[in-house]
Amino acid sequence: MQCSVCGAEAEDLTSGDFDGLVVRCKRCGEYEVADGALNAFLRLDYDARVAALEKAREAAAGDRPTVRADDLS
Numbered sequence: 001m002q003c004s005v006c007g008a009e010a011e012d013l014t015s016g017d018f019d020g021l022v023v024r025c026k027r028c029g030e031y032e033v034a035d036g037a038l039n040a041f042l043r044l045d046y047d048a049r050v051a052a053l054e055k056a057r058e059a060a061a062g063d064r065p066t067v068r069a070d071d072l073s
């Protein structure tokens with residue numbers, strides 16, 4: 001798959017345990033995008049996607065970050 005943030009080749013770690021996309025990217029690391037946020041997330045430009053991921057990463061405090069719809073506003 002392609003990374004949803006940077007477009008680089010990435011690994012799809014999505015499992016049934018999580019309602020959304022789980023990605024491992026060499027550039028962006030591991031992250032999740034919740035189902036409810038995915039469409040809006042993919043419509044953002046690159047800088048905005050990076051910013052949303054950074055915001056999720058701060059909120060996760062060391063855990064795998066999850067981009068949620070709330071992070072996109």
Ligand SMILES: [Zn+2]
Binds near residue numbers: 003005006007027028
């Ligand atoms: Zn990436």
